[in-house]
Amino acid sequence: MLEPSNNDQLPAIPGKRYFTIGEVSELCDVKPHVLRYWEQEFPTLSPVKRRGNRRYYQRQDVLLIRQIRSLLYDQGFTIGGARQRLEGENVKEEATQTRQIVQQTVAELEEILEALKS
Numbered sequence: 001m002l003e004p005s006n007n008d009q010l011p012a013i014p015g016k017r018y019f020t021i022g023e024v025s026e027l028c029d030v031k032p033h034v035l036r037y038w039e040q041e042f043p044t045l046s047p048v049k050r051r052g053n054r055r056y057y058q059r060q061d062v063l064l065i066r067q068i069r070s071l072l073y074d075q076g077f078t079i080g081g082a083r084q085r086l087e088g089e090n091v092k093e094e095a096t097q098t099r100q101i102v103q104q105t106v107a108e109l110e111e112i113l114e115a116l117k118s
Contacts, residue, residue, distance in 0.1 A: 010066065018048070018056040028065045038068060041079050044086060 011027055021032045039045050045064055047055040071082040
């Protein structure tokens with residue numbers, strides 16, 4: 001998932017494995033209560049929850065939040081529109097991956113067929 005160019009003014013994401021909600025709030029310039037709300041609205045956004053129900057976000061979560069932020073704040077999407085846009089991108093990625101797997105499988109089967117013929 002690529003970072004939208006509209007987020008250039010946001011700080012760089014440190015090379016950590018997990019981020020607290022406060023850190024993500026600062027990295028994405030979004031208040032913590034907004035992050036908690038977005039978790040309910042965007043099923044793909046689901047941080048790891050540990051003891052005491054504390055949230056720990058991973059790098060891909062931070063990138064997704066920045067993408068959501070860009071869709072809502074910079075591009076003027078509604079919550080529903082942003083959700084549809086993100087789901088559409090996931091479907092495209094899965095279709096591309098499936099197409100690549102099928103092409104690779106066909107190539108392997110053709111190699112096997114040639115080996116059997118000789």
